[in-house]
Amino acid sequence: MLPEIHLVAAARPNLPKLAALLHALAEAPPFCTPVVVHTGQHHDAAMFGGHLADLGLGAPDVSLGVSGGGHAGLTGRTMMACAALWEARRPALVVVAGDVDGTLAAALAARKLGIPVAHLEAGLRCGDHDMPEEINRRAVDAVSTLLWAPDEATAARLLAEGHGPGAVRAVGNAMIDSVRRALPAARGRALPEGLAPGGYGALTLHRPANVDSPAALGALLEAVGRAARHLPLAWPMHPRTAGRLSEFGLSVPEGVMRLPPLGYLDFLGLLACARLVATDSGGVQEEAWALDLPCLTLRPSTERPVTLEAGSNRLVPVAGLEAAVAAVLAGDAPQARPIPLWDGKAGTRMVAHLRERLGAGGAADASHAWASAQQGCAA
Template sequence: MSRFVHLVAGARPNFMKVAPLYHQLARADWCRPVLVHTGQHYSSEMSETFIRDLDLPTPDHQLSIGSGSHAEQTARCMIAYEKLCTLTAPDLVVVVGDVNSTMACALAAKKLGLDVAHLEAGLRSGDRSMPEEINRLVTDAIADLLWTPSPDADVNLRTEGVSENRIHRVGNIMIDAYELLRDRIEAAPGPSSLGLAGEDYAVVTLHRPSNVDTQTKLEELVSAVTQTAEQIRLVFPLHPRTSAALERFGMTAALKHPRIHLLSPLGYVDFMSLVRRARLVITDSGGLQEETTYLGVPCLTIRKNTERPITVTEGTNRLIDAADLPVAVAQCLADEAPAARRPELWDGHTAERVARSIREFFTARSA
C-alpha cells in the first residue's frame, strides 16, 4: 500500500531541500510524494524559477497565502493547510527549514493528529529576536521525527529534552540539491555571462530584516558594500525585500557603482554557477553558509550569530559586523584558502537516509 507523504515548501530555500527528497521518494513503490506549495514566496522570481531548475513538477496543491505580517502569514497558512488535510489527510507531513510555513503547517497537522517530520531540525542561533528561531523551536517541540544535519543540532535537541528515538542525524539536504544539479551548474556560463571570466569577484546576498529593514543599518551596509567594491568586483542579486528597502529609504542610487553588478534574483543553477567560481561570498543567508563550506569558498556572514555554527568551526564561514566588511574582505583576499573540511554526512546522500527513516517510521507505526 502506498503511503502519501506531504512535502511542504513555502519559500525558495525550501524547494532546494524538498527537491532531492521528492525525487528519491518518487522512485519508491511504497509511498507517493505530494508537493504542497504554501505560496509564502509568491513571485515567479522567488519560487517558480527554482521549481523549474530543480526538475520539480507543478505542485499538487497551491495554498497561495501570500505576504503579510508574521501572524497574518502564519494564520492564513494554518487555515489553508488544515482545510487541505481535512479533505485528504496524508500519512506523514514533512516540513523543512524555518520559515513561517514550516511552523504553521506543523501546528495545523499536529492539531489534526497527523504525524509530522522536520527536515533540518535542531538548528539554533540562541537569538529569539529572529522569527526563524521561534519557528525552529516550535516545530521541533511538536514534530514526531527530527532529521538533523550535524552533531550540534543533536546536542541542541537533547538539551531541550527531546527523546533519542525522535532524533535522526541524516546530513545536509542542501548538498543533495547541489549534487542533483552539479552537471548543469558546472555547464552554466556563470561569471562569463557578466563579462567576468578570469576575474576575481565576490557574490553578495543580503536580505535579513536586521540588516535591511532600518535606514541606519541599511546605510551602514551600503557604505560597507561600496567600500568593498574598491577591492573586488561584486555580483549582487537583489532580494525583493532589499530592493524595496533601498527604494523606501532612497538609497538605490547609492549602490550604482561601476564595480557592482546589481542583478534580479537568480535561479538556483545560475546562482550556484556564480558562487562556485567566486573568490568569496558576502551574505546573511543561512543556506549559503553551508554551500560555501561544501565548496570551500570563503564566506563572510554579516550577522551576530548563526544557527549553523559547524560552518564556522569546521567550514569556511566567519561572522562579522557590517562595519568590518572592508577589512575582512582584504584579509580574505590576502590569505590562502581557509583550512576547512566538509562536515560528516554532507555527502549528497541525505535524501536516501531520510527515505529510509520514513520507511522505518511507517513500518514501526504498522507494527
Template sequence: MSCEIHLIAAARPNFMKVAPLYHALAAQSWCTPRIVHTGQHYDANMSDAFFRDLRLPQPHFHLEVGSGSHAEQTAGVMVAYEKICNQHRPDWTVVVGDVNSTAACAMVAAKMWIPVVHLEAGLRSRDRRMPEEINRLVTDAISDVFWTPSVDADENLVSEGVASERIDRVGNIMIDSYEMMRPQIEAEAGPAKFDLPAGGYAVVTLHRPSNVDQPEVLGDLVRQLLEISRRLPLIFAVHPRTRKKLDEFKLWSELSAARGIHLTEPLGYIEFMALVRSANAVITDSGGVQEESTYLGIPCLTLRENTERPVTVLQGSNRLVKPRELADSIGLVLNGQWPRGSRPAGWDGRTAERCVAALKRRQEQRLTIKRAE
C-alpha cells in the same frame, strides 16, 4: 495501500531541500509524495524558477497565502493547510527549515494527529529576536521525528528533552540539491555573463530585516560594498525586500552607478550556484549560502551576530562579520588569510537516501503497531 506524504515548501531554501527528497520518494513504490506550496514567498523569479531548475512538478496543492505580517502568514497557512488535510489527509507531513509555513503546517498536522517530520531539525541561534528561531523552537516542540544535519543539532534536541530514538541524523540535504544539479551548474556561463573571470569577484545577498530595514545600517553596508568594489567586483543579487529599502532610503542610485557592482534580480538556483562556485568570496546573511560555501570551500562572510549553523564556522569556511568589518574582512580573503575549512560529515549528496530509508522504517513500525492493535 500507498503511504501519502506531504512535503511543505514555502521559500527558496525549502524548494531546494524538498527537491531531492521528492525525487527520492517518487522513485519508491511504497509511498506517494505530494508537494504543498504555501505561497508564503511568491515571486516568479524566486519560486517558479526554482521549481523548473530543480525539475519539480507543479505543486499538488497551492495554498496561495501570499505576503503579510508573521501572524497573517502563519494564520493564513494554518487555515488553508487544515482544509487540505481534511480533504486529502496524509500519512506524514514533512516540514522543512524555519519559515512561518514550517511552524504553521506542523501545528495543523500535530493537532490533527498527523505525524510530523522536521527536516533540518535541532538548529539553534539562541537569538529569539529572529522569527526563524521562534519557528524552529515551535516546530521542534511538536514534531514526532527529527531529521538533523549535524551533531550540534542532535545535542540541542537531546538537551531540550527529545528522546534520541526520535532523532535521525541524515546530513545536509542542501548538498543533495547541489550534486543533483551539478552538471547544469557547471555548464552555466556564470561570471562570464557579467564579463568577469572565475575567482575574480564576490557574490552578495542581503535580505534580513536587521541588515536592510534601518537606513543607517543599510547605508553603512552600502558604503562598505562600495569600498570593496574598488578592489573586487561584486555581483549583488538583490532580494525584493532589499530593493524596496534601497529605493526607500535613496541608496539604489549610488549602488547602480558604481562601476564595480553588478546588480541583478534574484536568480534561479542554477544561475546563482554557478556564480557561487566560481566566486572568490560570498557576502551574505542567508542561512543556506553558509552551508553551500562551506561545502565548496569558498570564504563566506556572514553579516549576522549569530548563526544556527555553527558547524559552518567551527569546521567550515564561514565566519560571522560585523558590517563595519566587512571591507577589512574582504582584505583578509584577498591576502589569502581566510580559512577554507572542511566538509562536515554527512554533507555528501546522499541525505535524501537516508531520509527515505528512515521514513520507510518508521512507517513500517507504525503499520506493525496498528496491526497489533
C-alpha cells in the same frame, strides 16, 4: 494503496531541501506517495516557480495560494488553508523544511489535527531569540514528531532539549545533496555579462536586521562600497531588499553589479565561479562550504556553527567587511575541512527513517500511532 506524505514548500529556501528527499523517494522502492503542497509564501517565477525545473521537480501537486501580509497574518491564513486541505485529504505524515512562516503554519496545523510532522533541518539555533526564523525553528521543533538534524552535534542538542532518541536522527545536510546533483549543470551556465570566473565576489542580503531600517541598510551599503574597491561584487537582489532600497531612497554603491533574483542553477553557478561570498543567508553558508568558497557572514551569530568549525565561514561585523575581503584576497582563507554526514546522502537517510516509522504498524494506522506516541512521549 500507499499512504500519502505531504511535503510543504512555502518559500524558495525550502525547495533544495525538499528536493533531496523527493529524489531519494523516487529512487527507493515505493512505500508512500509524496505530494508537494505549495503554500504560496513565495509564489512568483523569480522566487519559486523558476527553481522547480532547476531542481528537477515538477509543478506542486497542491497550491494553496496564501501570500503577503505580516508574520501573524501570513501564519494564520496559511494554518487555515493547510487545515482545510488536511481535513479533506488526510496524509499519513507532513514534512516541513527550514524556518519560514509557512513552515511553522503547516507544522502547527498538522499537529492540531493529530497528523505527525517531520522537520527537515531540525535543531538549528543561533541564540537570537528576536529573529523571526529562530522563533519559528524552535516552535516547529517543539511540535514535531520526527526531527532530522544536519549533523551529530545538532542531534545531540535536540536530545538534550528533551526529544526522544527515536524521534531524532542525524541525517546530514539536504542542501548538499541538491548542490551535488545540480553542480555540473550550474557550472555550464553563462555568467552575467561583465563577470569573469574568480574576478568578483558574490553578495546576498535579506535579513530584517540588516535591511529593514535605513540606518542598518545604509551602514551595510557603505561597507559594501568600501569592500568593492578591493573586489567587484555581484548582488542578486532579494525583492525584500530591493523594496527597502527604493523605500529609503538608497542606491547600490559603485563597484557593485545589481542583479535580479536568480534561478537555482544560475545562482549556484555564480557562487561556483566567485572568489568569495558575503551574505546573511543560512543556506548560502552551507553552499559555500560545498564549493570550498570563503564565506563572510554579516551577522553576529549563525545557526550553522559547524561551518565556522570547518573553516569555510567566518562571522564578520559590518564595519569589518572591507578588512575581511582584503584578508581573503591576501590568502587568508583555509581550505574547508570535511563535515561528517554532509556527503550528499541526507535524502537516503531521511527515506530510511520514514520507512522504519511508516512500515512498523501498517500504513493505514501510521498517523494514529504516531500521534498517540507523540502525546505520551516521543517513540
